[in-house]
Amino acid sequence: MADWDLLLTNARIATMAAKTPGYGEIEDAALAISGGRIAWIGSREDLPDGDAAKTLSLEGRWLTPALIDCHTHLVFGGDRSGEFEQRLEGASYEDIAKAGGGIMATVRATRGMSADELFAAALPRVQALAAEGVATIEIKSGYGLDVDNEIKMLEVARRLGETSAVDVRTTLLAAHTVPAEYQGKADEYTDLICNDLLPEVAARGLADAVDAYCESIAFTAPQVARVFRKAGELGLPVKLHADQLSDGGGAELAAHFNALSADHLEYTSVSGAKAIAESGAVAVLLPGAFLTLGETQKPPIDELRRQGVPLAVASDCNPGTSPICSLRNAMMLASRLFRLTPLECLAGVTREAARALGLADDRGTLEVGKRADIAAWDIHHPRELSYWIGTPQLAELLLAD
Ligand SMILES: [Zn+2]
Numbered sequence: 337m338a339d340w341d342l343l344l345t346n347a348r349i350a351t352m353a354a355k356t357p358g359y360g361e362i363e364d365a366a367l368a369i370s371g372g373r374i375a376w377i378g379s380r381e382d383l384p385d386g387d388a389a390k391t392l393s394l395e396g397r398w399l400t401p402a403l404i405d406c407h408t409h410l411v412f413g414g415d416r417s418g419e420f421e422q423r424l425e426g427a428s429y430e431d432i433a434k435a436g437g438g439i440m441a442t443v444r445a446t447r448g449m450s451a452d453e454l455f456a457a458a459l460p461r462v463q464a465l466a467a468e469g470v471a472t473i474e475i476k477s478g479y480g481l482d483v484d485n486e487i488k489m490l491e492v493a494r495r496l497g498e499t500s501a502v503d504v505r506t507t508l509l510a511a512h513t514v515p516a517e518y519q520g521k522a523d524e525y526t527d528l529i530c531n532d533l534l535p536e537v538a539a540r541g542l543a544d545a546v547d548a549y550c551e552s553i554a555f556t557a558p559q560v561a562r563v564f565r566k567a568g569e570l571g572l573p574v575k576l577h578a579d580q581l582s583d584g585g586g587a588e589l590a591a592h593f594n595a596l597s598a599d600h601l602e603y604t605s606v607s608g609a610k611a612i613a614e615s616g617a618v619a620v621l622l623p624g625a626f627l628t629l630g631e632t633q634k635p636p637i638d639e640l641r642r643q644g645v646p647l648a649v650a651s652d653c654n655p656g657t658s659p660i661c662s663l664r665n666a667m668m669l670a671s672r673l674f675r676l677t678p679l680e681c682l683a684g685v686t687r688e689a690a691r692a693l694g695l696a697d698d699r700g701t702l703e704v705g706k707r708a709d710i711a712a713w714d715i716h717h718p719r720e721l722s723y724w725i726g727t728p729q730l731a732e733l734l735l736a737d
Pocket residue numbers: 407408409577652
């Protein structure tokens with residue numbers, strides 16, 4: 337029997353390992369894979385004797401960890417291009433809301449579609465991400481907003497992972513917005529989440545994490561705290577949409593509950609950044625929403641850096657505020673709008689994105705023992721992955737299974 341299933345040679349590698357400086361570059365490298373895991377990695381001249389069932393020369397191409405999109409809402413019904421057009425033609429947000437637009441339009445469309453229809457609509461989005469080197473995608477619910485429709489969304493997300501080469505991680509985001517039938521009764525809707533939905537989702541193993549939107553237009557900190565306490569009782573890790581439109585203490589709330597990540601953070605204060613740093617949570621930056629909303633308040637990047645907070649970058653793919661089904665474009669925007677370095681952008685969609693999903697020990701870097709999800713690129717240097725705009729450079733996506 338061969339020592340390795342696959343041996344990759346004549347490659348240049350950016351390991352993105354935390355313990356190595358920069359990109360962790362290895363010139364003239366080799367990488368051996370066994371059982372879907374990295375069995376050996378290093379300079380070709382140091383490669384130990386061994387046979388491989390198959391050997392592949394990369395012809396000098398760069399290898400990086402396959403990309404990870406750690407924050408998406410890519411299962412949804414309809415789209416909001418009509419509102420987009422109306423706004424650019426002069427309609428106000430108020431006009432659109434009065435006409436039944438906004439997130440409620442997405443909720444109505446999502447509720448109105450069958451699981452098969454939602455699956456068919458979402459599959460091209462998964463394929464678009466995979467085509468640019470993404471091997472792991474987090475998908476949130478949050479447009480169903482009742483027990484049956486939230487479960488329908490999570491089942492569709494699970495099915496997308498089972499039927500495509502991409503690995504999908506699912507997140508219950510029932511606390512996304514208060515549904516129309518509970519207007520003025522957010523506490524009662526929170527009861528429904530805690531008493532009915534969360535136990536059912538946990539019992540059926542449909543979610544890998546629980547998320548909430550803490551904002552004046554969504555849920556208060558005490559309501560989010562109830563959802564997070566229940567998630568904790570059920571053994572589910574939490575994440576939070578925090579401080580996107582105002583400083584509502586979201587960063588502190590996420591830190592208090594040992595969240596895997598605090599996402600958005602445009603209005604996070606210095607003390608909020610410190611709280612995240614102390615908790616070990618990842619800051620997930622979402623420049624697509626920042627761009628689409630015409631936001632001018634940037635996340636406190638310098639303070640997050642000073643505090644040593646890991647920075648991840650994600651597409652936030654959703655029909656309202658971030659119709660960007662491209663993680664490469666999110667990297668491009670993070671470098672232009674938030675001044676992240678190309679190294680920070682690449683770490684943000686590999687190592688730190690894995691950490692934001694609680695998968696740091698399993699993937700996100702090219703190291704022995706890690707899952708062999710590998711992207712091969714036609715580039716001269718990995719910094720190009722943030723530099724080029726709208727330029728597909730993926731040569732091949734090699735997946736562990
Ligand atoms: Zn989001």
